[in-house]
Amino acid sequence: MRQAELTDSKPRLGRKRDDSRDPEILDATLDVLAEHGYDGMTIDMVAARAKAGKATLYRRWPSKPELVLDAVACMKATTLDPQSLPDTGTLRGDLIAMIKAPTLRDAERKLKVMAGIVSMIARNPELADAARDALVEPRAALNRIIFQRAVDRGEISADVDIETLIGIAPAIVAYRTLLLQKPVTREFMISTIDTVVLPAAGVRPS
Template structure:
């Protein structure tokens, strides 16, 4: 076998495996930059500088700014937990109101101003890249709506609200109102806001009232 033939017979070398160990730091830096300068002012180079990472590394991993933002928001929106079988775990306090209040994430409230700026950045991104709407919905809206749907279904099962309630519509009320307040009224989330939505909108919609109004706890 000639030297040339031997070279041809050698298996092709595999490329170097990409190191994803720094992804969490990079995605956190992307959220920081997005919150500080907005989507239009944000660049991948700015994120690389904030994360102290090579620009080439980011561009190989995320070919566009929009893809980087989608992944970063996905990283931010992972607090929902699942059991060993992959089933979504939701609070079970014994009452619908208790379950809905338990769904309020403390971090979303304490980080309200930053969260608002990120949501406004996402809205700006979607105006220029509407093809990413499905990806954002699957990350931001659908998991939270599914969690609310399970909470309402449990309330039906224990007889707290009537069978036949439109749990799909009810499950969308909280996320929809929160998103409307954030994007159109530019109001950051607060515990008071979430409690007001629960007591003034969601409970009356299912025929219940808030404590102090002669109602179910």
């Protein structure tokens, strides 16, 4: 991804590259990407927002597509640990505990980035993979744990297809945000969990 130093081992001459600028530039890239989309984003915008020179960007990434690819891939790191997962003892409790204000904001930004690159995804397999790994999979992994716990404690049947279940809420949220352009509130999420996710999981409404 990143432009490699020509020879990694040799102690090169001259001023060293300031690696702390990397995340700042990538973050600026995501901001511009979310606001303007892939084609609306220009390298000058990114440089300006990161208060960096264009030359600095091109010293680190060889092209716009690779910069974007790296920026998207690096969102993967921003994901919450499975450590911090709630464990309330019920599936509904766990699902609702996952709806936090910062989570919603984080998801909103990710969806805006997603919106900015969907049209490229169909034509750029590398970007498609990066987007899946950074935006879809981390959330799926958390949901997988929560549903598996529910199966283990016998709350839901072992026959249900967990892979189907973990995709329901993300699909509904993405559809609502990207296509319907409606806000995703905490109330909407709870309603979705109660009227769609839990019925699909075979949980009786209490």
